[in-house]
Amino acid sequence: MSTENIKLLIDEYLKKYFESREGENKLIYEAMAYSLNIGGKRIRPMLMMLAYNLYKKDIKDILPMAAAIEMIHTYSLIHDDLPCMDNDDLRRGKPTNHKVFGDAIAVLAGDGLLNEAFSIMIDYSISKNSLEAMKASKVITDAAGGEGMIGGQVVDILYEGKEISEATLKYMHEKKTGELIKASIVAGATLGEASSKDIEILSEYGYKLGLAFQIKDDILDVLGSTEKLGKNVKSDENNNKTNFISVYGIEKSVELCKEITSQCIALLDRLNSDTSELKELTLELLHRES
């Protein structure tokens, strides 16, 4: 299946996910669905499904797990955008969650998405009675937690407006963005019952892809346009945040991003499966304009 069609599959699944929820608490699902369905690139669920597809044919089987990782990603965006965090008004070309629903509901919508993701993963593990599903859930949970995404966000906050070393910058991004991207791939391969040798290679691929992804994000923050990005550019500069550009400069950052992407492709070449779709997505991420 083409990456395009996989994205449509994910979009459709997520669009329907909260539709039938009714009751006095309905607003929370409206707020959760709002951020979940305003045009995300679906990179993490796509990576999971493509990694799974290296070993198993019917990728629809893991749609719930793919939806769960997108919910975790979305929750992190809602909380990151809050006035007490990055204070962003615009995300994917639309007003951020707290701009539409208010700060209190936005906090709860984030909480709700994180919780729903776990609910899905446990349900999935029970219904499949699968140790692989539980292990994949564990990989995702760890990547989202204090040693992953949340830990990276804390370091980001701690260093706001301060000098930051290259090592700390890498640490921060590895945790904040890299871990969940890597987890998408490792979880997909785990669900596909890949060998531990393959999982090791894909884990390194995921690590490097996450790094390239973040450098590209920083490049777009400087060179991209608000129109294409759907969020305000130069937000790092305006928030006094150190990023790859302020450490390496724009030219070296562009070069670095290309180099790491090549390393990603080389890692995929070490696998005995058809990795053409994963390679295509890897290159798309390098060349993206938003």
Place this chain on the structure above:
Amino acid sequence: MSTENIKLLIDEYLKKYFESREGENKLIYEAMAYSLNIGGKRIRPMLMMLAYNLYKKDIKDILPMAAAIEMIHTYSLIHDDLPCMDNDDLRRGKPTNHKVFGDAIAVLAGDGLLNEAFSIMIDYSISKNSLEAMKASKVITDAAGGEGMIGGQVVDILYEGKEISEATLKYMHEKKTGELIKASIVAGATLGEASSKDIEILSEYGYKLGLAFQIKDDILDVLGSTEKLGKNVKSDENNNKTNFISVYGIEKSVELCKEITSQCIALLDRLNSDTSELKELTLELLHRES
């Protein structure tokens, strides 16, 4: 084991839980540990362990699951206290999380505790390779989500300063407080491999206990002292919030609380196990002064 000793066991486990975490992200664990260890009553983990103890002897076996539910409870308090939510400065006699660590870290500390709880539950389910553990995790996750605690909190926010019907008030408290209390008991019994008939009785007991607990909370909010409660009294009145007192008046609320507690005891009498410890805790909750 006495309820006193069970509480000590939980306190000790939670106190040590984050102690060894080191690294640039250490602050998040400090913030998480701060709220986790400022003198909670440990009602939910105690209920879980006592319910488990009706069927299995070694209650220490489920300490991780008990810790997980206390982390979920604590995360909800941290987020509820935020300036954009209830804006409370005092909790358990100490400054609230955001007063100590700032709003951004408080949001992340809440996120981190929710995430850690899931990580613990998945780890526990994997290590025990136990379907019961997964089912118990599912019960807890559902109780914490949009159909549980988060849903109740949303309704609470929606009705702030507005007239509220008796039905909506009950719905709100059932979701906001009741579900997680009920889940503690049902999860404990599930982990103990109780029969479905027993789980049904304990589920009703848990529902009623949660209701009595909330009515008592509202009574204490009016009649208690800041000193004993460790949080500001009349916070509902000051926040224009409807509660059981504003609907029923103080006298009927006190009576209702006693009546529901009696129903709880009667439900426990229907079980064939020694329920003396659970009964003791039930009565303690009715007579508590904080």
